Amino acid sequence: MRHQAVSNALVTIRIDQHHPIHASRLAPVEVRPVAILRSPFRERFGIPRQPGLVPDVPGTLAFVPPYDRPEAVAGLEAFSHVWLLFRFHANPPSGPTLTVRPPRLGGNERVGVFASRSPFRPNGIGLSVARLERLEQTPDGPVLRLRGVDLLDGTPVLDVKPYVPYTDLVPDASGGFAAGDVACLPVRFMPAAEERLWQRADRDEVRRVIESVVALDPRPGYRQGDPESERTLGMRLYDFDLRWRVRQGVAEILDLVPDVPAA
Amino acid sequence: MRHQAVSNALVTIRIDQHHPIHASRLAPVEVRPVAILRSPFRERFGIPRQPGLVPDVPGTLAFVPPYDRPEAVAGLEAFSHVWLLFRFHANPPSGPTLTVRPPRLGGNERVGVFASRSPFRPNGIGLSVARLERLEQTPDGPVLRLRGVDLLDGTPVLDVKPYVPYTDLVPDASGGFAAGDVACLPVRFMPAAEERLWQRADRDEVRRVIESVVALDPRPGYRQGDPESERTLGMRLYDFDLRWRVRQGVAEILDLVPDVPAA
Numbered sequence: 001m002r003h004q005a006v007s008n009a010l011v012t013i014r015i016d017q018h019h020p021i022h023a024s025r026l027a028p029v030e031v032r033p034v035a036i037l038r039s040p041f042r043e044r045f046g047i048p049r050q051p052g053l054v055p056d057v058p059g060t061l062a063f064v065p066p067y068d069r070p071e072a073v074a075g076l077e078a079f080s081h082v083w084l085l086f087r088f089h090a091n092p093p094s095g096p097t098l099t100v101r102p103p104r105l106g107g108n109e110r111v112g113v114f115a116s117r118s119p120f121r122p123n124g125i126g127l128s129v130a131r132l133e134r135l136e137q138t139p140d141g142p143v144l145r146l147r148g149v150d151l152l153d154g155t156p157v158l159d160v161k162p163y164v165p166y167t168d169l170v171p172d173a174s175g176g177f178a179a180g181d182v183a184c185l186p187v188r189f190m191p192a193a194e195e196r197l198w199q200r201a202d203r204d205e206v207r208r209v210i211e212s213v214v215a216l217d218p219r220p221g222y223r224q225g226d227p228e229s230e231r232t233l234g235m236r237l238y239d240f241d242l243r244w245r246v247r248q249g250v251a252e253i254l255d256l257v258p259d260v261p262a263a
Numbered sequence: 264m265r266h267q268a269v270s271n272a273l274v275t276i277r278i279d280q281h282h283p284i285h286a287s288r289l290a291p292v293e294v295r296p297v298a299i300l301r302s303p304f305r306e307r308f309g310i311p312r313q314p315g316l317v318p319d320v321p322g323t324l325a326f327v328p329p330y331d332r333p334e335a336v337a338g339l340e341a342f343s344h345v346w347l348l349f350r351f352h353a354n355p356p357s358g359p360t361l362t363v364r365p366p367r368l369g370g371n372e373r374v375g376v377f378a379s380r381s382p383f384r385p386n387g388i389g390l391s392v393a394r395l396e397r398l399e400q401t402p403d404g405p406v407l408r409l410r411g412v413d414l415l416d417g418t419p420v421l422d423v424k425p426y427v428p429y430t431d432l433v434p435d436a437s438g439g440f441a442a443g444d445v446a447c448l449p450v451r452f453m454p455a456a457e458e459r460l461w462q463r464a465d466r467d468e469v470r471r472v473i474e475s476v477v478a479l480d481p482r483p484g485y486r487q488g489d490p491e492s493e494r495t496l497g498m499r500l501y502d503f504d505l506r507w508r509v510r511q512g513v514a515e516i517l518d519l520v521p522d523v524p525a526a
Contacts, residue, residue, distance in 0.1 A: 018502065021299055021417050025352060026327055031386040032291040034377075036284055064289060067377075067385060072361045075374035079438030085348070085388055089288060098335045111338035114297075114330075114345075114423040122330060123294040123421050125348060127390070129433060154284050158386050160377040164439040167316075169432055170392060175342030176427035239281065 033156035035063045037086065039149050040209055042236035044090055046218040048150050049103065049117075053182065053216055056208040059130060059149030061157060068141025073160075077135045081163035082144065086126045087156045088119035097121060126151075129163055184215040185251045196240070196256040206238060206256075213237070214244055214251045296419035298326045300349065302412050303472055305499035307353055309481040311413050312366065312380075316445065316479055319471040322393060322412030324420060331404025336423075340398045344426035345407065349389045350419045351382035360384060389414075392426055447478040448514045459503070459519040469501060469519075476500070477507055477514045 038060045041047045048054045061084070063072065076082070099110040100118040113121045130146040137143075144160070163169075187210070189197065197203045219229065232254065235242045240256040301323045304310045311317045324347070326335065339345070362373040363381040376384045393409040400406075407423070426432075450473070452460065460466045482492065495517065498505045503519040 019301075019305070019416060025299065025417055025419050026296050028293040028295040029350065029387075030291040031294055031388070033289050034385045036288065038282075042282070066359045067361070069361055071373075071375055073375040073377045074362065075378035079378070079436075081433050081436045081438070083390060085386075085390070087292065096329045098330070098332055099337065110334075112334055112336040114336045115338035115342070115425055117424055117427065121422065122297045123348075124292075125294070125388075125422050127346060127348070127424060129431065153282060154288055156288050159384065159388050161380055161390060162378055162438055163433060163436050164380065165433070165436045166439060168392065169434070169436055170344050170426060170428070171432070173342075173344045173426050173428045173432055175344075175425055176429055 031158050033064060033087070033158060034067045035061050035157040035160065037061050037084065037146075037149070037151050037153070037155040037157055039151055039153045039155070040206075040238045041152050042238075044152060046213055046235040046237070046242075047152060048213060048216050048218075054150060054209070054212045055131070055148045056205070056212055057147065057149050058133075058205065058209075059146040059151065061144040061146060061160065063141050063143075070137050070142055073135060073142045073144070076132065076144075076160075076162060079132060079162040079164075081129055082132050082146070083159075083161040083163055083168075084126075084128050084130060084151070084157050085159040085161070086128065086151060087158060088121075088124045088126050089154075089156055090152055091119055091124060094120065125158065183217065185217050185246060185249065187211045187214050187251045187253065189253045190255075192255045193253040209237070210242060210253060214242075214253065217246065217251070219246065294421050296327060296350070296421060297330045298324050298420040298423065300324050300347065300409075300412065300414050300416070300418040300420055302414055302416045302418070303469075303501045304415050305501075307415060309476055309498040309500070309505075310415065311476060311479050311481075317413060317472070317475045318394070318411045319468070319475055320410065320412050321396075321468065321472075322409040322414065324407040324409060324423065326404050326406075333400050333405055336398060336405045336407070339395065339407075339423075339425060342395060342425040342427075344392055345395050345409070346422075346424040346426055346431075347389075347391050347393060347414070347420050348422040348424070349391065349414060350421060351384075351387045351389050352417075352419055353415055354382055354387060357383065388421065446480065448480050448509060448512065450474045450477050450514045450516065452516045453518075455518045456516040472500070473505060473516060477505075477516065480509065480514070482509065 040057065097113050097120050100113050100116050100120055101108060101110055102116050102118060119126060128150060131148050132144060133147050134145040135142060136145060197207055200206055219233065230245055230247055232243055232245045239259045242256055243254040245252055245254065303320065360376050360383050363376050363379050363383055364371060364373055365379050365381060382389060391413060394411050395407060396410050397408040398405060399408060460470055463469055482496065493508055493510055495506055495508045502522045504522065505519055506517040508515055508517065
């Protein structure tokens with residue numbers, strides 16, 4: 001017997017027919033952002049696929065009404081890290097996704113969507129941990145200053161929860177890739193890029209963010225020896241367009257071309 | 264300047280006025296369960312407040328159409344643990360919640376909802392880790408056999424994600440209570456309860472579940488010496504009503520009274 005249709009009064013899931021589930025349990029519900037994340041990442045290309053890879057990348061979480069009140073985050077400063085439950089809002093709409101091709105597997109192998117952290121997933125909800133550097137009270141409400149953010153600027157956040165080591169840190173957990181599996185390119189700033197950097201007050205942070213992002217080599221599936229693999233790449237970051245290329249295994253930062261300000 | 268009204272075309276969040284956020288980013292979206300969790304917990308009372316406290320409690324996750332396909336979980340067996348993003352479906356509807364009184368703080372102190380894992384929260388989405396004991400393929404689709412489940416039977420699950428130690432296990436995280444902070448009562452099975460147990464094929468598992476739940480002393484805010492604190496308590500579990508009391512610091516399991524089967 002398959003699951004009965006959802007329109008029936010009771011949905012019997014074979015593993016427990018004695019305690020049937022009412023179909024209303026499967027009804028859709030509406031969720032609404034409680035906060036918006038600001039980050040240096042202005043486009044999806046180049047965003048590291050996991051937050052642990054970019055511990056320096058800053059993010060700022062600002063709450064929206066009615067949650068922009070100091071009492072909503074009272075006590076959060078006792079925690080070193082937070083979970084963000086967020087919407088993968090930049091995904092084009094699509095039908096139900098059962099399998100995905102994770103970039104970590106070269107983009108060719110398919111795995112189940114529930115065996116991956118892919119953004120292309122039912123309900124489009126992501127889960128990411130960030131370090132809580134500071135909790136600020138501003139006239140516009142509380143703001144969380146975060147580090148280790150792997151999310152697009154403007155990401156709508158559905159919930160913020162403290163990372164509770166007692167339950168969230170699972171010492172014997174295994175699976176997925178390990179720290180040693182992540183290849184890193186050496187990064188060299190070329191003179192034009194160095195000059196741009198020196199004109200910025202936030203140069204130290206921007207340098208670290210560029211280094212950590214480019215070192216992870218976000219080029220999509222290039223093969224070594226492919227002449228295409230050395231072409232100049234671009235990525236929008238902060239208020240500039242980052243230009244770089246990879247030559248003989250070294251990432252060369254060519255320039256930080258300022259954004260044309262929006263009219 | 265406060266946040267502009269959400270109905271405006273652009274929402275400017277003070278921390279980055281140069282990159283305004285379009286108000287559509289704050290629009291509600293619909294989410295829909297992908298699976299239903301079955302657990303021994305038939306009511307909220309008595310459910311341990313964190314999954315790490317009850318490593319033996321079993322749970323079974325069954326997917327609903329269109330996600331009840333083997334390919335949707337292909338590769339998940341490589342992971343030891345999974346995240347469940349679920350709906351706190353048993354909560355009565357209420358207005359926006361800014362603060363909660365966590366039971367861990369005695370139920371008197373208020374903290375911000377975003378500084379807690381309380382079920383009473385904006386969007387009502389919970390996050391819980393479980394050990395993936397086995398991935399089974401059944402004629403009705405894949406079923407995850409889980410351990411360490413702290414969720415009500417019939418909980419609608421919005422997403423399943425692998426626990427990736429590289430990013431989810433944060434070795435230097437701090438905050439919240441620690442393992443040593445959790446008091447445990449000794450548990451003694453009285454003769455009537457022993458006899459009920461021996462009539463069950465699943466007695467070993469049921470015994471462990473009862474022990475781990477009762478040892479955590481789910482009595483709401485009793486004080487030692489209060490005569491009320493020794494009265495008999497009841498909790499629906501599996502297909503019985505568990506009866507126990509706490510006497511001189513020992514939890515005495517009195518009986519496992521069978522459910523009257525539903526007509």
